[in-house]
Amino acid sequence: MGLALDLAVENVGAGGGPFGAVVLRDGEILGQSGNRVTESHDPTAHAEIMAIRAACRTIGDFRLDGALLVSSCEPCPMCLTAVLWARVERVVFAADRHDAADAGFDDLEFYQLLERPRSTWSVPVTRLPHRRASRPFETWTSYADRIDY
Numbered sequence: 001m002g003l004a005l006d007l008a009v010e011n012v013g014a015g016g017g018p019f020g021a022v023v024l025r026d027g028e029i030l031g032q033s034g035n036r037v038t039e040s041h042d043p044t045a046h047a048e049i050m051a052i053r054a055a056c057r058t059i060g061d062f063r064l065d066g067a068l069l070v071s072s073c074e075p076c077p078m079c080l081t082a083v084l085w086a087r088v089e090r091v092v093f094a095a096d097r098h099d100a101a102d103a104g105f106d107d108l109e110f111y112q113l114l115e116r117p118r119s120t121w122s123v124p125v126t127r128l129p130h131r132r133a134s135r136p137f138e139t140w141t142s143y144a145d146r147i148d149y
């Protein structure tokens, strides 16, 4: 956790957000990163996402079974979902969504948004029916050489 917090603090001086994350497995660091949103002009470049990407590159796989994600702050909903997609085994964090809100970040607001009916969201998210909507999944499920994930 000390490393994740150091990454978060150092990242501020480097022009990034105050977040750091480390992915480990069996005591070995597979990936680590600070937040890179402003530097890379990428709103998804949160520390946890970047650390997951680095860890996956390190092991040459898209699954992080048995891995531990250590984050300086509670993962936002996007990062938490990335953790689930990556099959990370466990997550620990220091500061929480309320601490992030106190510093001006939207983590708490987004968690609250997801708990409300979608019809109340500020961003309309609606289904647009299409006659070929199922075609990608039909193609996927019938593709013998697919790599399931």
Ligand SMILES: [Zn+2]
Residues within 6 Å of the ligand: 046, 047, 048, 075, 076, 077, 078, 079, 080
């Ligand atoms: Zn995040």
